[in-house]
Amino acid sequence: MLKIENLTKRFGGLAAVSNVSVDFEAGKINAIIGPNGAGKSTFFNLVAGAIAPTEGRIQFQGMDITGMACDRIARLGIARTFQSTMLFEESTVLDNLIVGHRLRTQSRLWDVLINSKRLRDEEKKCRARAEDVLDFVGLSHIGHRLTADISQEEKKRVAFALALATDPELVLLDEPAGGINPEETIKLAALIRKMVDHGVTVCLIEHKMDMIMSLAHKIMVLDHGEKIAEGTPDQIKQNPVVIEAYLGSDDDAAA
Template identity: 70%
Template sequence: MLEIEKLTKRFGGLTAVRDVSVTIETGKINAIIGPNGAGKTTFFNLISGVHLPSDGRITFKGQDVTRAGADRMAQLGISRTFQTTALFDRATVLDNLIVGHRLRTRSGLWDVLARTKRLREEERACREKAEQALDFVGLSHVANRVAADISQEERKRVAFALALTTGPSVVLLDEPAGGVNPEETVGLAALIRKMVGNGLTVCLIEHKMDMIMNLADKIMVLNYGEKIAEGTPAEIRANPHVIEAYLGSEHAAA
């Protein structure tokens, strides 16, 4: 679904991502791990269009999208969350999600001024999509609560729902379990499996190794911006380069 070939990103004299090639496999849970500063979030920024690469090529469903920006990538079906969930805290949870589906609407200024039929129909579609996404992530009961009043775990689920309202085929999750307790982590892992079970492809960055090793179908390991390993969880646990660079002996395969 998503082919990355020799991707490189330089910021002045710093090379944050260097010559990385990987395939994000359709209908799978793909994971990216590595130490802090390894280039994981920069890599996400490249494949979601936040940054344009210095070198390399990105192909999505057979189309070259290397120079596409974030808005175009989202329109094509690549959605993402961020490490910190930024919401409109004074708005309701539902209103936050209604904004997400605006990506798929076509109404302009005239439609707003004249309250056209198209505008009314699109507003209804946005609300329905937001309600469906909230139901999917198990948060229908907080739809009318102000976003500032929900828990950290609920904010993570809202971030998932916001990604879903854009109508994606690929969802990029940047540390989806960051800042939540072990029980909540289990629930978020189950939600990720549910997303894949409903036809989505997921790629995530995460530091919680127990979660990753029990969740991912395939893992890529970055270190100092370079790919040092790729494989199944069992293969990654047994890789001496990964153990030395990141996992440590406590995560090594028996």
């Protein structure tokens, strides 16, 4: 589904991502791990079109999307969440999700000015889609509440729902379990599996190793912007380079 070839992003003399090549399969949970500053979020920004690469190529479903604007990439079917939930805090949960599906609408300023039938029909579709994804993430009961008044775990679920409201084929989740407790993490992992079971491919960045090792089909490890390993959870756990760079060796643990 996603093919990355020799992807590089330099900021001045610093290579935040350096010559990374990787393939992510459709219908799988793909994970990216690495120490802080390893280039993980920059990698997501490149794929989602938030920034343009210095070198390399990004292909999605066989189409070259390298350097394409983020709105075009979103319309092609790539959605993204962020480490800090990016929601309209003073709007209701449902209104946040209605905004997400507007990516798929055709109405323009003239439709708004004359309150056209197309606008009215699309508003109904956006609301229906918002209600569907809210039910999917298990939050139908809080659709009427202001986003500022819900819990951190609920905001994480709303962020998932907002991504799903755009009708994506691939969702990039940036530290989805950050700031929530172990029980909530287990429930969020179950929601990620549910997304994949319903045909959405997932790629996530996460620091919670228990979650990643039990969830991911494939893991890529970054360190200082470079890919140092790639494989199944069992392969990654046994990789000496990964142990030294990130997971920690037995000597480190003893110290």
